[in-house]
Amino acid sequence: MSALDVISARDLPAQARVALDEHFGDRVSYSEAIRSQHGQSEAHHAAALPDAVVFAENSEDVVFVVRLCSAHDVKLTAYGAGTSMEGNAIPLYGGISLDMSRMNRILAVNAEDFDVVAEPGVTRNALNNHLRDQGLFFPVDPGADATIGGMASTRASGTNAVRYGTMREAVLGLRVVTADGREIRTARRARKSAAGYDLTHLFVGAEGTLGIITEVTLRLHPIPEVISSAICSFETLEGAAATVIQAIQCGIPLARAEILDDVAMGAVNRWAKLDYPEKTTLFFEFHGSQTAVAEQVATVKELAGGNGGGGFQWSNLPEERARLWKARHEAYYAAVNLRPGAVGWSTDVCVPISRLPECIADTKRDLEAASIPAAILGHVGDGNFHVIFSLDPAAPHEMAEAGDINARLIARALAMDGTCTGEHGVGLGKQDALVDELGDSVDVMRQIKRTLDPRGIFNPGKIFVAG
Amino acid sequence: MSALDVISARDLPAQARVALDEHFGDRVSYSEAIRSQHGQSEAHHAAALPDAVVFAENSEDVVFVVRLCSAHDVKLTAYGAGTSMEGNAIPLYGGISLDMSRMNRILAVNAEDFDVVAEPGVTRNALNNHLRDQGLFFPVDPGADATIGGMASTRASGTNAVRYGTMREAVLGLRVVTADGREIRTARRARKSAAGYDLTHLFVGAEGTLGIITEVTLRLHPIPEVISSAICSFETLEGAAATVIQAIQCGIPLARAEILDDVAMGAVNRWAKLDYPEKTTLFFEFHGSQTAVAEQVATVKELAGGNGGGGFQWSNLPEERARLWKARHEAYYAAVNLRPGAVGWSTDVCVPISRLPECIADTKRDLEAASIPAAILGHVGDGNFHVIFSLDPAAPHEMAEAGDINARLIARALAMDGTCTGEHGVGLGKQDALVDELGDSVDVMRQIKRTLDPRGIFNPGKIFVAG
Numbered sequence: 001m002s003a004l005d006v007i008s009a010r011d012l013p014a015q016a017r018v019a020l021d022e023h024f025g026d027r028v029s030y031s032e033a034i035r036s037q038h039g040q041s042e043a044h045h046a047a048a049l050p051d052a053v054v055f056a057e058n059s060e061d062v063v064f065v066v067r068l069c070s071a072h073d074v075k076l077t078a079y080g081a082g083t084s085m086e087g088n089a090i091p092l093y094g095g096i097s098l099d100m101s102r103m104n105r106i107l108a109v110n111a112e113d114f115d116v117v118a119e120p121g122v123t124r125n126a127l128n129n130h131l132r133d134q135g136l137f138f139p140v141d142p143g144a145d146a147t148i149g150g151m152a153s154t155r156a157s158g159t160n161a162v163r164y165g166t167m168r169e170a171v172l173g174l175r176v177v178t179a180d181g182r183e184i185r186t187a188r189r190a191r192k193s194a195a196g197y198d199l200t201h202l203f204v205g206a207e208g209t210l211g212i213i214t215e216v217t218l219r220l221h222p223i224p225e226v227i228s229s230a231i232c233s234f235e236t237l238e239g240a241a242a243t244v245i246q247a248i249q250c251g252i253p254l255a256r257a258e259i260l261d262d263v264a265m266g267a268v269n270r271w272a273k274l275d276y277p278e279k280t281t282l283f284f285e286f287h288g289s290q291t292a293v294a295e296q297v298a299t300v301k302e303l304a305g306g307n308g309g310g311g312f313q314w315s316n317l318p319e320e321r322a323r324l325w326k327a328r329h330e331a332y333y334a335a336v337n338l339r340p341g342a343v344g345w346s347t348d349v350c351v352p353i354s355r356l357p358e359c360i361a362d363t364k365r366d367l368e369a370a371s372i373p374a375a376i377l378g379h380v381g382d383g384n385f386h387v388i389f390s391l392d393p394a395a396p397h398e399m400a401e402a403g404d405i406n407a408r409l410i411a412r413a414l415a416m417d418g419t420c421t422g423e424h425g426v427g428l429g430k431q432d433a434l435v436d437e438l439g440d441s442v443d444v445m446r447q448i449k450r451t452l453d454p455r456g457i458f459n460p461g462k463i464f465v466a467g
Numbered sequence: 468m469s470a471l472d473v474i475s476a477r478d479l480p481a482q483a484r485v486a487l488d489e490h491f492g493d494r495v496s497y498s499e500a501i502r503s504q505h506g507q508s509e510a511h512h513a514a515a516l517p518d519a520v521v522f523a524e525n526s527e528d529v530v531f532v533v534r535l536c537s538a539h540d541v542k543l544t545a546y547g548a549g550t551s552m553e554g555n556a557i558p559l560y561g562g563i564s565l566d567m568s569r570m571n572r573i574l575a576v577n578a579e580d581f582d583v584v585a586e587p588g589v590t591r592n593a594l595n596n597h598l599r600d601q602g603l604f605f606p607v608d609p610g611a612d613a614t615i616g617g618m619a620s621t622r623a624s625g626t627n628a629v630r631y632g633t634m635r636e637a638v639l640g641l642r643v644v645t646a647d648g649r650e651i652r653t654a655r656r657a658r659k660s661a662a663g664y665d666l667t668h669l670f671v672g673a674e675g676t677l678g679i680i681t682e683v684t685l686r687l688h689p690i691p692e693v694i695s696s697a698i699c700s701f702e703t704l705e706g707a708a709a710t711v712i713q714a715i716q717c718g719i720p721l722a723r724a725e726i727l728d729d730v731a732m733g734a735v736n737r738w739a740k741l742d743y744p745e746k747t748t749l750f751f752e753f754h755g756s757q758t759a760v761a762e763q764v765a766t767v768k769e770l771a772g773g774n775g776g777g778g779f780q781w782s783n784l785p786e787e788r789a790r791l792w793k794a795r796h797e798a799y800y801a802a803v804n805l806r807p808g809a810v811g812w813s814t815d816v817c818v819p820i821s822r823l824p825e826c827i828a829d830t831k832r833d834l835e836a837a838s839i840p841a842a843i844l845g846h847v848g849d850g851n852f853h854v855i856f857s858l859d860p861a862a863p864h865e866m867a868e869a870g871d872i873n874a875r876l877i878a879r880a881l882a883m884d885g886t887c888t889g890e891h892g893v894g895l896g897k898q899d900a901l902v903d904e905l906g907d908s909v910d911v912m913r914q915i916k917r918t919l920d921p922r923g924i925f926n927p928g929k930i931f932v933a934g
Contacts, residue, residue, distance in 0.1 A: 110819060110821065112712060112716070112819075112820065112821035113819040113820050113821050113850075114715070114820075115819070154661055155660075155661040155665070156661075157659055157661070161659060165636075166659050168659070168665065168668075169632075169636060178911065182907050184905075184906070184907045184908045184911060185905060185906065185908060186905070186908055187886070187905070188881070188884050188885055188886050188904060188905075189819045189884040189885070190817040190818055190819060190850055190851075190880075190884070190885045190886040190889065191817065191819075191820070191849050191850055191851075192624055192628060192633050192635070192817055192849055192851060192886075192889050192890065193622075193817060193886035193888065193889060194621055194622040194623075194624070194672055194886075194888045194889060194890050194891060194892040194893070195886050195887055195888050195892075195893055195897070195900075195901050195904055195905065196672070196893055196901050196905060196908070196909065196912050196930055196931070197669060197672065197673055197677075197912045197915060197930075198622070198635065198665075198668045198669060198671065198672050199908055199911060199912065201635075201665045201668035201669070202664060202665060202668070202669055202915075204665065205661055205663070205664065205665050206664055210664075221718075222715075222716060222717070222718045224718060225718065245579060248581070248689075249579070249689060250689070251688075251689040251691060251692065251755070251756075253720075288718070288759075289718075289759075289762055291758050291759070291762055292755075292756075292758070292759045292762070295756055295758055295759065350657040350658065350659055350660060351657055352577060352579075352580040352582070352656045352657060352658070353579065353580050353581075353658070354577065354579035354580045382658050382659055383580075383657055383658055384657075384658075384659060413657075414655070417655050417656040417657070418655055418656070418657045419654070419655050419657040419659075419660035419661075419662045420662055421660065421661045421662050422657060422659050422660060422661060423659065423661050424661060425661040425662075426661070426662055426663055430662070433662075434662050434663050437655060437662055438651075438652060438653070438654070438655075438662065438663060439651070439652065440649050440651045441651045441652060441653055441663070441666055442663065444645065444651060444666060444919065445663050445664045445666065447918050447919065448664060448669075448915060448918065448919075450918075451914050451915065451917075451918040452911065452914065452915075463663055463664075464663070
């Protein structure tokens, strides 16, 4: 029986429901519409409805809910913006979906220290809008306007990771409510520390299975003096990948380096009414001083030329930059909608960068032989790429075919010493792959889960079967 | 009773000794000289001798020893280069000191992927010598020629961290032998992953209390096209700190930014026969292209001038750079030897960088009122600095006085939302401070320790009392 078959909701114990109503009043909902919204995901995973949705407004609310769930053996799954890709926030066994979106206060911007302390429901766009006037920005950009709590929980990444790192590097510290209803703080605000076990990074990427994040301290960066964008199209995937690898080898601090294959470029042309060449295309962004950026652009242009790149365009102007990057920004929805009314399935793997050209090329061949349309786009500077399938929801065999292609993709990445997911997390979709990837380490993860969540209340059924 | 009072060796069970002799032959030693060497540290902590020293040559050796220790309840403490500062490798309760220095093979340099796979006994200098011809380097530089396994275990850092990060950022993955005698692999070689709990970072900084590291995969960086060094002296600590903060705010990617106070500069002048002004001094290093570095140097020179900095010198030439940095490289031993025959006590804290000028200035006042000589040096770009006491081993009251100053230093750092240790780890010396810093989080650490090391064999008595 796979995890996906176990989709059933249970009722809440009567006592728990009374306590919820008393504490939360109209901030707890049992309505089908609200529950349904919290049981869905953007991607292909089947929905599973919670028994109740609770809207937390502060950490005391979270402590209350955690204690209640511990006392009554009620399952508890945190919910941010609902943008995760592997069903990470679907309440597989019902219980409570804890909506964190109202915990959206920015508590302190420490501009001189380049950090911010915020509640988990703040979205990355809201955060950057708040920071802009102070000349600071938060670089992690997974595309969707996710919450920072959700991004921390799935160890999110995205287009800026090649230069600024992922949520692993961005999170300085957390407050977390653990299963016993205590709120702990995992780190102080110093930039580095050697004080004890790194609990911050244990909770980052734990997908809400070890506790509920109630506060996030994030590293910020100064908005660069100059931002320059460039695009360039290539005859071959290998030429595009080689350009990025060589740029990194030259020590060029690429801020973004994104690849879209011909299918993705065709999709965005139609979706966003653009007329780019429908060839493998690289999108770059460079951050730095005027002279540094000019030098970086010149070097990358030369490297691209040496690898068969053509039509190199670049600009420092905000509107021009937005125009150049429009195709990349629209790529996910464009790819999902390669067919009207389709449902999307976005998978991701990450391999050592030297293996990326081969991994993408082999995957491309596999996709070309498939009956369903699929686009490749990727954070090529990290060795990370996505395949986005456009599936007919009325044709279940397409889901099976995508599953087979995904399994081959994961096996290919693992054979290259890569990972089954660079940024989406394991969630519901990659539990077998995790065991293939890390073997006995998964037992150690289970030991930690059982110790920190002995009743198994937190987001059960995700990452692994706790056993 | 403090942990330091519990210094006693026990004998090994006879059966364990027979098994050790049989497996290791002349690679196990019971001699007083070898045991004594493995029971000392470079710093002020009292020695505690192991009952035996075992020299591991491969991971099978490690598995053998771990299984033996689990079976016979023998304590097991890994030993690298013996350069840790908080007694981290002192076998407090005897048992086996597992010397990892012969596991010093570099297994794979993946130049295109900017990573290296190596055994834990490789030292950072040996690694960099091996890498140089390939145009790559490993940036983490704590000063001492530590082993990469020891550096991973204490989450070491050092002068390059402001640009390249600490061992937290440098370690891509580990192989670790856990208490049940299994060797697990915490991550694949992809640059990023969202696959399951971040076990890599649980073991990085765990000071050998959760398992024995048998393999380390590290991120590397291209040797920069140009390396430029600069020094500049200041009338005030505040002016020096402000210069670095402003440089970071301008987005200058400082590769190193080090501070030495007047006492430290006097110490190195005498120790290394130099004639620098005996004032607060900043040491910089810049990495990048010719134009980028020139621009960075010019900006920092201007910032320094605005903060009362004088005598700005810089150079791109290797010999000149070595001359400029000589004072910084000699600073630790120079400070310890402010008095001949002294023993050193090096403590470190790290605070949010905005609080650094105040934290250093308050600490300086405290040191000026003390009866024992002490120098300040620090990785000012991270908000991290050291106080190095030069203690008369025949005068126990000096140890007590240093302890009081250290306690005040830690309290000061914590009051500024900093950490009790930026890079030395907790070891024996900062266990109370850890509780002051992280409160209930220490209980969560203890839970993890008890789960992963139920018999308490790994480096007992470090970080916290496991309970």
